[in-house]
Amino acid sequence: MxxxxxxxxxxxxxxxxxxxxxxxxxxxxxxxxxxxxxxxxxxxxxxxxxxxxxxxxxxxxxxxxxxxxxxxxxxxxxxxxxxxxxxxxxxxxxxxxxxxxxxxxxxxxxxxxxxxxxxxxxxxxxxxxxxxxxxxxxxxxxxxxALDDRVARVCESLRRDLPDKLDVSALAAGVGLSSSRLSHLFRQQTGVPLRRFLLHLKMNRALTFWEPGKPVSHVAAEAGFYDQPHLVRTAREMFDALPSEIIAKGWLRVCRCPSA
Structure with a gap:
């Protein structure tokens, strides 16, 4: 964009x-x-x-x-x-x-x-x-x-920890569900699979870290992506553009807003 x-x-x-x-x-x-x-x-x-x-x-x-x-x-x-x-x-x-x-x-x-x-x-x-x-x-x-309380707790956990890899078994055990049941319930409640939700959180973090002139590989590492190509593929799929094409070239002024 x-x-x-x-x-x-x-x-x-x-x-x-x-x-x-x-x-x-x-x-x-x-x-x-x-x-x-x-x-x-x-x-x-x-x-x-x-x-x-x-x-x-x-x-x-x-x-x-x-x-x-x-x-x-x-x-x-x-x-x-x-x-x-x-x-x-x-x-x-x-x-x-x-x-x-x-x-x-x-x-x-x-x-x-x-x-x-x-x-x-x-x-x-x-x-x-x-x-x-x-x-x-x-x-x-x-x-x-309202979200199912178990799904809400999983969302909070992923936001808080932002793990490199998704451990569905551990998340499911934490809310008293089987892995398959949690995966189904999460998709049903939010409209997205667990793994894509975690990718979304990582991309949000990448946007907050992106600065003009900063290497894409550095942003990928800071945001928890496997490598630079992983970030690039995800950004293309989600936005039809790379943040570097949007932010670094000056098309957008970025305002990082407080949560409160």
């Missing part, structure tokens, strides 16, 4: 958008270039701030002003000239859990934007962007769908 500023829509890739990073989600504000089909492990909330855009889900294109896509679902974006606001919500995030009823079994759904909704405009910081997102989810969402 390549981002230009929402206020510089006619530039040729030299403008700047903003990437806001939190522990359980991230947001992008700006004008995006088209991307090919990819699979975020997080859920996607996409809003055209000034006009509709084209969204592909499971190979089918549609035109929409705002939409939500469930975790681990193939999607592609053609924003045209629309200024975009996109939030990527972790599968265990309360924000996504409040949007789950909108999607049901359809894997994605359009959202109707009302005049009362406050959307990002101009310069915004972490606190403002978090408020914008919370306000939108509160207006269009439902009471959050």
């Amino acid at each position: 390549v981002v230009k500023s929402a206020h510089d829509t006619h530039s040729t890739g030299t403008g700047k958008g903003t990437l806001f990073l939190w522990p359980d989600h991230w947001q992008v504000l700006g004008q995006l270039m088209p991307n090919r089909a990819h699979r975020h492990i997080s859920a996607s909330l996409l809003v055209g701030l000034d006009q509709p855009f084209r969204l592909q889900v499971d190979g089918q294109w549609r035109r929409t002003r705002a939409a939500v896509v469930a975790p681990d679902v193939p999607q592609a974006l053609d924003p045209g000239s629309a200024a975009m606001w996109i939030a990527q919500l972790d599968p265990d995030s309360p924000l996504w859990r409040a949007l789950v009823p909108l999607v049901a079994d359809d894997r994605s759904a359009d959202i109707v934007l009302s005049k009362e909704m406050q959307l990002p405009a101009g310069e915004a910081g972490c606190a403002e962007m978090k408020d914008y997102l919370s306000g939108l989810v509160k207006r269009v969402g439902h009471p959050p769908v």
Whole structure:
């Protein structure tokens, strides 16, 4: 994903958008270039701030002003000239859990934007962007769908320890389940397999470590990937781009936001 500023829509890739990073989600504000089909492990909330855009889900294109896509679902974006606001919500995030009823079994759904909704405009910081997102989810969402307590504990464990390798047996024993039962329950509750959830957490860590000029191999090691090619393959699958292509070339200004 390549981002230009929402206020510089006619530039040729030299403008700047903003990437806001939190522990359980991230947001992008700006004008995006088209991307090919990819699979975020997080859920996607996409809003055209000034006009509709084209969204592909499971190979089918549609035109929409705002939409939500469930975790681990193939999607592609053609924003045209629309200024975009996109939030990527972790599968265990309360924000996504409040949007789950909108999607049901359809894997994605359009959202109707009302005049009362406050959307990002101009310069915004972490606190403002978090408020914008919370306000939108509160207006269009439902009471959050609770995660099974055992799945929630596994998510907390993986976030806390971020292991190099996934030990399903140990995780399952810690919550009183068999390995097969935990794997099935986790996929059923979150929409993603355990191993892909751990990859997602590692990629989030890679984004927080990425700095202009920093070798990809160093970032891969710090984030817990096997090696540089492993990180590259994962980034291509999740984003259709490498963070180095997004951040290091200056297409995005990065704001690392506090969890509170």
